[in-house]
Structure formats: structure tokens, C-alpha cells
Amino acid sequence: MNATEMAQPADQNNQYARNENRASTRIELAGCTKTFPDGTRALLPFDLTINGGETLVLLGPSGCGKTTILRLIAGLEFPDAGGKITFGDDDVTRQSIEKRRVGMVFQSYALFPNMTVAENVAYGLKVQKVERRERDERVRAMLEMMHIDMLADRRIDQLSGGQRQRVALARAIALRPRVLLLDEPLTALDAKLRVRLRSEINGLLRKLGITAIYVTHDQEEAMALGDRIVVMQKGSIAQIGTPREIYRAPVSPFVADFVGASNRLEGRIEQDSLVLGDVKIALDQIGHAISTGGSQHGKGDDGDIPAEVFFRADGLAICDPEQAQLRGRVEAVSYLGEKSRLTVSGIGESPVTLDVDPDYQIAVGDDIHCCFNSERLTVFTRNMDADCREKAV
Amino acid sequence: MRRGYSFYAQLGLTVLLCLFIVVPIVMSALAGVTVNIFKGVSSGLTLRWIFEVWDLYAQSILLSLWLAVACLVVTTLAGVPLAYVLVRRPNRLTRMFEEILTLPVAIPGLALALALLITYGGFGSFRSSWVFILIGHVLFTLPFMVRSVAAVMSAMDMKTLEEGAASLGAGFWHRFLHVIVPNAMPGILAGALMVVTLSIGEFNLTWMLHTPLTKTLPVGLADSYASMRLEIGSAYTLIFFVLIMPLLIAMQMLARPGKKRHTASQLAEDE
Numbered sequence: 005m006n007a008t009e010m011a012q013p014a015d016q017n018n019q020y021a022r023n024e025n026r027a028s029t030r031i032e033l034a035g036c037t038k039t040f041p042d043g044t045r046a047l048l049p050f051d052l053t054i055n056g057g058e059t060l061v062l063l064g065p066s067g068c069g070k071t072t073i074l075r076l077i078a079g080l081e082f083p084d085a086g087g088k089i090t091f092g093d094d095d096v097t098r099q100s101i102e103k104r105r106v107g108m109v110f111q112s113y114a115l116f117p118n119m120t121v122a123e124n125v126a127y128g129l130k131v132q133k134v135e136r137r138e139r140d141e142r143v144r145a146m147l148e149m150m151h152i153d154m155l156a157d158r159r160i161d162q163l164s165g166g167q168r169q170r171v172a173l174a175r176a177i178a179l180r181p182r183v184l185l186l187d188e189p190l191t192a193l194d195a196k197l198r199v200r201l202r203s204e205i206n207g208l209l210r211k212l213g214i215t216a217i218y219v220t221h222d223q224e225e226a227m228a229l230g231d232r233i234v235v236m237q238k239g240s241i242a243q244i245g246t247p248r249e250i251y252r253a254p255v256s257p258f259v260a261d262f263v264g265a266s267n268r269l270e271g272r273i274e275q276d277s278l279v280l281g282d283v284k285i286a287l288d289q290i291g292h293a294i295s296t297g298g299s300q301h302g303k304g305d306d307g308d309i310p311a312e313v314f315f316r317a318d319g320l321a322i323c324d325p326e327q328a329q330l331r332g333r334v335e336a337v338s339y340l341g342e343k344s345r346l347t348v349s350g351i352g353e354s355p356v357t358l359d360v361d362p363d364y365q366i367a368v369g370d371d372i373h374c375c376f377n378s379e380r381l382t383v384f385t386r387n388m389d390a391d392c393r394e395k396a397v
Numbered sequence: 398m399r400r401g402y403s404f405y406a407q408l409g410l411t412v413l414l415c416l417f418i419v420v421p422i423v424m425s426a427l428a429g430v431t432v433n434i435f436k437g438v439s440s441g442l443t444l445r446w447i448f449e450v451w452d453l454y455a456q457s458i459l460l461s462l463w464l465a466v467a468c469l470v471v472t473t474l475a476g477v478p479l480a481y482v483l484v485r486r487p488n489r490l491t492r493m494f495e496e497i498l499t500l501p502v503a504i505p506g507l508a509l510a511l512a513l514l515i516t517y518g519g520f521g522s523f524r525s526s527w528v529f530i531l532i533g534h535v536l537f538t539l540p541f542m543v544r545s546v547a548a549v550m551s552a553m554d555m556k557t558l559e560e561g562a563a564s565l566g567a568g569f570w571h572r573f574l575h576v577i578v579p580n581a582m583p584g585i586l587a588g589a590l591m592v593v594t595l596s597i598g599e600f601n602l603t604w605m606l607h608t609p610l611t612k613t614l615p616v617g618l619a620d621s622y623a624s625m626r627l628e629i630g631s632a633y634t635l636i637f638f639v640l641i642m643p644l645l646i647a648m649q650m651l652a653r654p655g656k657k658r659h660t661a662s663q664l665a666e667d668e
């Protein structure tokens with residue numbers, strides 16, 4: 005693509021960004037709950053603020069209520085009595101989707117099969133009675149920005165999945181909505197395309213400066229796109245934070261586990277140390293520790309507090325036998341190119357994973373000696389989690 | 398590959414069966430243009446009977462065409478929204494309604510006609526107008542339109558399509574007319590052909606409902622068989638065929654998936 009071709013759409017976008025960025029819409033949900041007619045309590049009471057121009061990612065396992073929050077913001081569902089939704093200074097709680105000026109991108113694209121690509125993108129402009137000349141101009145600019153101008157006259161059933169998603173994006177932003185809502189837009193695509201489109205969407209959102217809410221169950225996607233991430237668990241918000249906070253400082257075992265700290269060991273806290281079997285680690289060396297702060301029911305018989313330890317494959321490393329804290333047996337080795345991932349038994353109740361140099365000579369059945377990388381451990385006192393589980397629906 | 402005995406046996410059987418069906422049709426058509434059927438084709442061919450049928454039954458034929466068009470208009474205007482509601486809001490009530498809607502197909506036309514006569518027969522001018530027959534035809538053909546449209550509608554993800562359109566600011570009618578209807582067009586077309594074909598050919602119900610002034614094509618056909626010479630009856634059959642065949646062929650073509658798509662996209666382009 006040459007320079008002149010690039011210049012045109014870029015200008016368009018800048019103008020767009022100038023128009024919208026200053027006034028990008030802040031969204032507030034206050035005291036919202038959602039109960040479906042069949043009695044399903046999809047969302048427990050929550051408050052959520054999305055800053056103007058921010059990309060907020062809703063992350064969580066299937067059925068936790070991500071789509072429901074998105075649909076509340078869109079106006080496709082309405083919160084139970086008492087909930088309030090505002091876009092900037094407008095109270096939109098009872099406003100229908102047609103009036104809210106939201107752009108939506110669906111997992112299934114929801115493109116109109118009876119229209120061409122250009123007609124799909126023009127649809128919203130037609131509904132808003134934008135005058136023909138301006139409409140054509142804006143459609144052309146949108147298609148160019150999404151690099152699908154050569155597909156303008158294609159029918160939807162003649163497009164690939166990635167192209168469809170681009171059309172869906174173009175259609176959603178052609179109307180310059182106050183907020184862009186994306187519900188797992190990349191789930192239907194293959195891994196490679198997903199990564200490419202992800203970074204395109206990222207660039208697009210930054211360029212437009214539009215307030216965006218992005219739903220996904222893919223932790224990596226959430227990290228890559230979100231200014232902030234909302235981790236959801238069974239209809240309530242488990243944690244809100246920047247990707248770094250969520251990754252390094254999860255507030256509960258659920259969040260730790262969901263964002264990829266899949267190794268879990270059980271131990272206890274003795275005075276100022278974490279005790280895991282024979283290993284004792286001073287608490288002040290541990291990367292991230294959350295205690296229940298003297299809660300009574302947390303204590304064991306001897307006054308020690310049971311603890312749960314979570315870590316990723318970098319929380320444990322092979323070290324000298326003399327200094328080793330742990331011994332284990334290799335159950336499986338998977339070569340991943342830039343590293344090898346070992347599955348090791350004998351350390352906790354269930355096997356743990358750790359990464360080694362791919363050239364390190366090791367085979368299934370070997371005994372290995374490891375040390376904790378205490379900076380990378382996340383520790384929770386155990387009963388806190390049990391309480392949480394009980395509270396959840 | 399050598400074709401065995403069984404292939405030829407099957408071929409023979411198929412040809413025989415076809416002949417069994419086709420020969421009477423050809424004979425009947427031939428009879429309609431033969432000068433004197435008792436002397437055979439050797440007596441010469443003529444269009445005289447066709448003209449005579451037209452003189453005698455033009456009224457009936459035109460009424461049938463008119464009824465078919467009116468029936469099509471009514472079933473389309475009622476059937477497309479009905480199908481939409483049935484697919485979009487599947488609950489006990491709508492399912493019950495669908496069952497009731499299908500009843501006229503299961504009940505013999507004669508019984509349905511009798512029910513209509515008992516109920517509305519007393520309203521003299523209504524009873525003797527073509528509208529009375531139209532109502533019978535609509536009752537009988539509406540389920541076919543609804544079924545055909547509903548089948549296409551349930552195959553497309555209407556809910557998401559509508560939500561997409563709504564997010565772009567489109568109100569209900571805009572969504573319905575510009576997104577739902579164009580995408581349901583293959584079903585509407587198939588239903589329309591079915592309705593027209595059924596309406597033109599309907600006899601049972603119409604025979605009960607008709608008055609001397611509201612005789613339709615098939616009723617006239619029965620009349621001509623009963624009281625005219627054989628050549629006229631046959632010529633009448635020929636006219637009926639000429640009317641109905643293109644509809645049947647169009648229906649076949651619509652049912653072929655490749656064609657269906659083609660038609661759908663062409664229609665959309667016109668839109």
C-alpha cells in the first residue's frame with residue numbers, strides 16, 4: 005500500500021478522533037442486577053464505571069454474565085428495578101438500543117446476507133437518513149480504513165471469517181457510536197488470524213479513542229487489548245484492574261487460576277513464613293500474599309493458617325541439588341520451541357508445570373531438583389476461598 | 398461397467414410407470430383438440446373446443462385467477478407476519494395457534510365448507526359473493542404460506558440480525574421490511590407458488606361454497622365433464638394444464654438449492 009492510499013483514511017480517522025475523543029463517553033452502571041424472566045440471576049448487584057475513551061475487557065469463564073453486562077449497556081436487556089445506567093450525563097437506563105447510539109460487533113457477525121459489504125456498512129447511515137453523497141463518502145472511508153475497499157460489492161456469503169469481522173467492525177463504527185461493544189468478536193477465527201485481528205482492533209480502538217467494552221474468555225486477548233480488565237465469576241465482579249494488576253496481583257484464587265497461575269500447592273502460614281512441606285519461605289520474599297487479616301475461622305488447631313499457593317511455570321526452577329528445596333519426577337516433557345515445559349509429580353498433590361531451557365537434556369522419569377522463585381508466588385490463606393465459594397450462586 | 402439385467406429391469410419399470418401417468422394426460426390433451434373423439438385423431442385437429450370452452454367458462458377461469466391473486470395477497474400479508482411471530486416468540490400460545498392454523502389442512506375441505514356455510518350462510522349477499530370463497534381458500538392455503546416462510550425464518554438467526562439492525566438505529570418496521578423480509582424471500586416465494594397452485598386447483602371446498610355466479614375453474618371443469626361433450630371437457634383440462642404447469646415447474650426450480658440461492662440473491666439485488 006503506497007503513501008497516498010494510506011493518507012486518505014488516516015485523515016478521516018484523525019478527524020473522527022478529534023471529534024469524538026474529547027467528548028468520548030463515560031459509562032456508569034450503578035446498583036445493577038439482572039434476573040431473567042425464568043428466574044436465573046445472571047448478575048448479582050454490581051457497580052461499574054468505564055472511563056471515556058477506555059477499553060474495558062470483561063473476562064471470565066462461560067456463563068459468568070459477561071454477555072449480559074454487555075447487553076445491559078447496549079440496551080438489549082434492562083437491569084432489574086433499582087439499577088441505573090448512564091452514558092455521560094444521559095440516563096439511558098430505560099432507553100432502547102435504537103436510541104443509545106452504540107456500535108455492536110457480534111461473535112456471529114450478524115451481517116445482513118441480503119446486502120453487499122458496502123450496503124451493510126451503509127445501513128445505519130441510511131437509517132439515520134444521512135444524505136447520499138456523505139453516506140457514500142463515509143462508507144468508502146470505513147472500507148478503506150478496514151482494508152476491505154476491494155470487497156465493497158461482494159455478498160456476505162462470499163467473504164472469509166476475517167473479512168466478515170472487518171465488515172462488522174466497519175458497520176459498527178460507521179455511525180460514530182458513543183460506545184463500541186464487542187462480544188467475543190474473534191472466537192470464530194483461527195488462532196493466527198485472531199492474533200492479527202486483535203492487534204488491528206487494538207490499533208483501531210486507540211486511534212478512534214472511543215469508549216469500548218470487549219468481552220472475551222481468552223486471558224491473552226484480555227491482556228493485549230484492555231486498559232483495564234474486569235474478571236467475572238458467577239455473576240459478580242471478582243476483580244477490576246490493569247492487565248498487570250490482574251496478572252501479578254490477583255485478589256482471589258479464582259482470579260489467579262483463571263489468569264493462568266495453574267499450579268496450586270497447599271501449605272500453611274507459620275508466624276512470618278510460608279510452609280510448604282519441608283520448605284519454609286519468609287513471607288516478605290513472596291511476590292504477592294493476601295491474608296485474611298486475623299479472621300478467626302481461618303486458623304488451624306495449632307494456630308497456623310492454612311494457605312493456598314498459586315504460580316505459573318516460572319514460579320519454580322531447576323537448581324543445584326545442594327540448594328534444592330524440592331525433589332520431583334518428570335512425568336512429561338513438551339518441547340515448545342523457545343522453551344520446554346515439564347510436568348513434574350511429587351511436589352504437590354497434583355503435578356505442577358515448570359519451564360526449562362529447550363536444550364536442557366531431560367527425559368520422562370528423571371528425578372529433578374527445584375527451587376521456588378518466591379517473587380513469583382501468590383499466596384492466599386485458604387479459608388478465604390471457601391467463603392467466596394459459598395457466597396457465589 | 399457392464400449394465401446388468403437389473404438395470405434394464407429398473408429402467409423398464411420406470412418407463413412403464415411414466416407412460417402409465419403420461420399417456421392418459423396426453424390422450425386427454427389430444428382429445429381436447431380432436432374434431433370428433435369417437436372417430437379418433439383421424440377426424441382431424443381443431444381449436445374449436447378450446448374457443449367453445451372459453452365462451453362457456455371464461456367467467457370461471459377469470460374468477461379463479463382473480464381468487465388466486467387475492468388469496469396470494471391475503472396469505473402473504475397475513476402469513477409473513479404470522480410466521481415471524483411464530484418463529485420469534487415460540488411459547489405455548491403461539492404453538493397452539495400454529496396447531497389451529499394447520500387444522501384446515503387436516504380437515505376434509507367439505508367439512509370446512511359446511512362449517513363456513515352453517516356459520517355465515519345466512520348472510521345472503523356475503524354468501525353469494527366471491528369473498529366467501531376467498532375466505533375458504535385463505536383458510537386452506539394460509540398454513541402452507543406460514544410453514545414455508547417459518548422454515549426459512551428459523552434457519553436464519555433472526556434475533557441477532559435484528560439486534561444488529563437495532564444497534565444501528567433501525568426501528569421495528571425498518572428491520573422487518575429491510576432485513577427480515579428480504580432474507581425470508583425464498584420462503585415467501587415458495588409459499589406464494591404453493592398458495593396460487595392450491596387456490597387455482599381447489600375443488601372440494603369451493604364446490605360446496607360456490608353459487609352459479611361464483612363458479613371457479615375446477616368447479617366449471619366438473620360441470621363440463623358432467624354436462625358437456627367429452628371434447629369440451631378435455632379442452633378445458635388442457636387450459637387448466639397450461640395455467641398450472643408453469644407454476645409447478647417454477648416450484649420445482651425453487652426447491653432446488655442452487656437455484657434457490659440464485660433467486661434469493663437476485664431478488665435482493667432488485668431490492
Ligand SMILES: Nc1ncnc2c1ncn2[C@@H]1O[C@H](COP(=O)(O)OP(=O)(O)OP(=O)(O)O)[C@@H](O)[C@H]1O
Pocket residue numbers: 040041042044045046064065066067068069070071072073221
Ligand atoms: N435470556 C436468558 N434467559 C435466562 N437465562 C439467561 C438468558 N441469557 C443468559 N442467561 C443465563 O445467564 C447467565 C449468564 O449468561 P451470559 O450469556 O451473560 O454468560 P457469558 O459470560 O457471556 O458466557 P459465554 O462465555 O458462554 O458467552 C448464564 O447462566 C445464562 O444461562
Ligand SMILES: [Mg+2]
Pocket residue numbers: 070071072187
Ligand atoms: Mg457470552
